[in-house]
Amino acid sequence: MNSNCYNDRETDTNIHNNNLNEMNNQNTNKVEHFQPIFPYICEYCQIGFVQQALYCLHMGMHCVNNPxxxxxxxxTCLDVYDFIGHTMHF
Known part of the structure; x- marks a missing residue:
């Protein structure tokens, strides 16, 4: 397994980044605050993970074309909170 499970989808991630730049900019301080505690952070949900395996499972819940x-x-969820609530059912 790659050391970074999402590395193979780097191009697809760039598609997401174009659509979510504004949301990411608003949450930059949150990510920087939690980075030392949670080395793996979902760029869409701002959820931090200690284990890479759990991070990879979470990232697999996001569709490639629409996070x-x-x-x-x-x-398709209305917003990131709706998505988080929805994925808790799995």
Missing amino acids: LKCNMCAQ
């Missing part, structure tokens, strides 16, 4: 679309059932 607010569930990769398990194809439901």
Whole structure:
């Protein structure tokens, strides 16, 4: 397994970044604050993970073309909070 499970999707991640730059800019301080405690942070949900395996499982829930679309059932969520609540069912 790659040392970075999402590295293979770097190009796809760039698509997400273009759509979510504003949201990421608003949450920059939060990410910097939690980075030492949680080395793996979802760039869309701002959820931190201690273990890389859990981070990879979480990132697999995001659809490649739309990070607010569930990769398990194809439901598109209204916002990041709706997505987090939805994915807690899996």
